[in-house]
Amino acid sequence: MMNRFRSIALSLHRNESGQDLIEYALVTALIAFGAVAGMGTVASAINNAFSTISSELSSAL
Incomplete structure (x- = not known):
């Protein structure tokens, strides 16, 4: 029994x-x-881009 367990473990x-x-x-x-x-970082850059676009559109109107 012990030899069989040892061979399985090996x-x-x-x-x-x-x-x-x-x-x-x-x-x-x-x-x-x-x-x-x-x-x-990507989310922050996208947020900044949309904020810039929003402010540009607001100032154009």
Whole structure:
């Protein structure tokens, strides 16, 4: 019984088939984090652009 458990544990330790999935998940999480971090800057720039357009239209009328 103990030898069988040991052989199963060793075979699971050698099995690396799930490693690629974990690497892809980490890369995806890094990209998502970068996108979320950059959204504040993008939102601020868009808000400034609309404010400028709004003030230009108000002064033209």
